[in-house]
Amino acid sequence: MIERLPQYYRLxxxxxxxxxxxxxxQDLGEDLGVTPAQLRxxxxxxxxxxxxxxxxxxxxxxxxxxxxxxxxxRWTMVVVGxxxxxxxxSSYPRFADQGFDIVGAYDSNPTAVGTQVGDLxxxxxxxxxxxxxxxxxxxxxxxxxxxxxxxxxxRLVRVGVHAILxxxxxxxxxxxxxxxxxxxxVLFLQSMTYDLKQSVERREQREMAGPTGSDSYPEGSTRRDx
Amino acid sequence: MIERLPQYYRLxxxxxxxxxxxxxxQDLGEDLGVTPAQLRxxxxxxxxxxxxxxxxxxxxxxxxxxxxxxxxxRWTMVVVGxxxxxxxxSSYPRFADQGFDIVGAYDSNPTAVGTQVGDLxxxxxxxxxxxxxxxxxxxxxxxxxxxxxxxxxxRLVRVGVHAILxxxxxxxxxxxxxxxxxxxxVLFLQSMTYDLKQSVERREQREMAGPTGSDSYPEGSTRRDx
Numbered sequence: 001m002i003e004r005l006p007q008y009y010r011l012x013x014x015x016x017x018x019x020x021x022x023x024x025x026q027d028l029g030e031d032l033g034v035t036p037a038q039l040r041x042x043x044x045x046x047x048x049x050x051x052x053x054x055x056x057x058x059x060x061x062x063x064x065x066x067x068x069x070x071x072x073x074r075w076t077m078v079v080v081g082x083x084x085x086x087x088x089x090s091s092y093p094r095f096a097d098q099g100f101d102i103v104g105a106y107d108s109n110p111t112a113v114g115t116q117v118g119d120l121x122x123x124x125x126x127x128x129x130x131x132x133x134x135x136x137x138x139x140x141x142x143x144x145x146x147x148x149x150x151x152x153x154x155r156l157v158r159v160g161v162h163a164i165l166x167x168x169x170x171x172x173x174x175x176x177x178x179x180x181x182x183x184x185x186v187l188f189l190q191s192m193t194y195d196l197k198q199s200v201e202r203r204e205q206r207e208m209a210g211p212t213g214s215d216s217y218p219e220g221s222t223r224r225d226x
Numbered sequence: 227m228i229e230r231l232p233q234y235y236r237l238x239x240x241x242x243x244x245x246x247x248x249x250x251x252q253d254l255g256e257d258l259g260v261t262p263a264q265l266r267x268x269x270x271x272x273x274x275x276x277x278x279x280x281x282x283x284x285x286x287x288x289x290x291x292x293x294x295x296x297x298x299x300r301w302t303m304v305v306v307g308x309x310x311x312x313x314x315x316s317s318y319p320r321f322a323d324q325g326f327d328i329v330g331a332y333d334s335n336p337t338a339v340g341t342q343v344g345d346l347x348x349x350x351x352x353x354x355x356x357x358x359x360x361x362x363x364x365x366x367x368x369x370x371x372x373x374x375x376x377x378x379x380x381r382l383v384r385v386g387v388h389a390i391l392x393x394x395x396x397x398x399x400x401x402x403x404x405x406x407x408x409x410x411x412v413l414f415l416q417s418m419t420y421d422l423k424q425s426v427e428r429r430e431q432r433e434m435a436g437p438t439g440s441d442s443y444p445e446g447s448t449r450r451d452x
Binding site for chain 1: 229231232233235236294295296297299301303309310311313314315317318319320321324326364365367372388389391395403405407409411412413414415416417418419420421422423425426
């Protein structure tokens with residue numbers, strides 16, 4: 001359920017920016033592909049944000065979600081590994097808007113050390129442990145080659161990082177007290193191939209059955225993905 | 227539930243590579259943070275893979291999952307937008323291993339067009355529609371700047387791509403018949419800050435309460451993240 005809250009927040013903060021004052025659980029749920037009942041249940045867990053039959057107050061709900069999600073404060077991050085991926089991530093424009101500040105970038109490659117990414121100068125990773133003991137950060141983003149991932153993660157944990165976003169292909173291990181999210185594009189692709197296979201098979205069956213008058217894919221309809 | 231299948235497959239295929247012949251729902255569930263009952267329920271949906279009390283046959287389960295997930299065939303992909311992120315993704319080593327072949331790379335930037343990424347030469351995006359009508363592909367990976375994302379997605383849909391993996395920051399819209407996954411690092415970060423906030427608050431409370439004899443974070447324990 002916690003996984004759904006950031007999505008609720010994204011939608012509610014957009015409504016807030018648009019100046020909407022009230023939103024129903026129907027409207028919220030529909031936009032997010034969640035039943036109104038599930039949505040009310042998810043939000044009721046954190047308190048009362050609306051009056052029965054009157055919908056949710058958008059500003060109050062946005063404030064509450066910011067509080068619940070810890071977005072009413074800023075979080076500091078370092079990026080370890082400033083190859084193409086790390087460089088792209090360091091330049092991602094939406095982190096600071098959302099309260100996530102990249103305060104350091106590290107690499108072991110002498111050609112990367114000393115170069116500029118965004119407002120930062122890449123430092124040699126040999127300085128990382130001392131830097132982070134002196135100025136602790138909340139989150140480490142790991143974009144090093146596969147073979148270096150676990151040792152970088154271990155070092156980040158040792159110097160007191162609380163959460164890790166790992167882009168390196170191998171699954172890494174962390175102590176239970178540390179938050180870990182791993183971004184693996186193959187898992188995203190594999191989660192689509194199940195449906196892809198169905199639609200390819202349906203198409204093949206249709207082709208074998210010969211042309212029919214109607215197209216089963218309505219063209220105008222759109223959806224938002226979760 | 228479909229979301230969990232790629233994770234089941236990852237684990238089962240590792241066991242298969244290690245030569246394991248049988249695995250229990252307990253062992254599988256424990257490694258994945260899913261109850262054995264949930265795991266049995268998920269898998270029973272697709273047929274019978276094990277005998278009561280005997281565990282699952284690893285090779286049969288791996289084969290079945292490959293079939294269910296559509297991983298018993300190869301899928302073709304194009305990458306649109308070969309900046310730093312697109313370049314990094316085009317070079318990701320695990321796609322081909324897992325049956326995903328990048329067969330084309332496109333960019334609109336004249337300095338990128340004609341350069342090499344992996345085995346491919348980057349083509350001008352103005353050729354994309356004709357190329358894909360001639361040689362259709364299954365999946366489009368979108369790594370263009372935010373403002374170009376929706377129009378690139380629309381073009382990919384028009385030329386018959388069935389699934390889209392979107393790395394561009396805005397949420398894009400697709401017809402219902404098209405699979406869409408959006409990778410947004412901010413959502414991953416926001417899904418960690420809820421717990422981060424709890425642990426920061428616990429630490430602050432402990433610090434206010436003064437030193438105690440025991441550390442509530444057991445150090446040796448490790449976990450795998452979902």
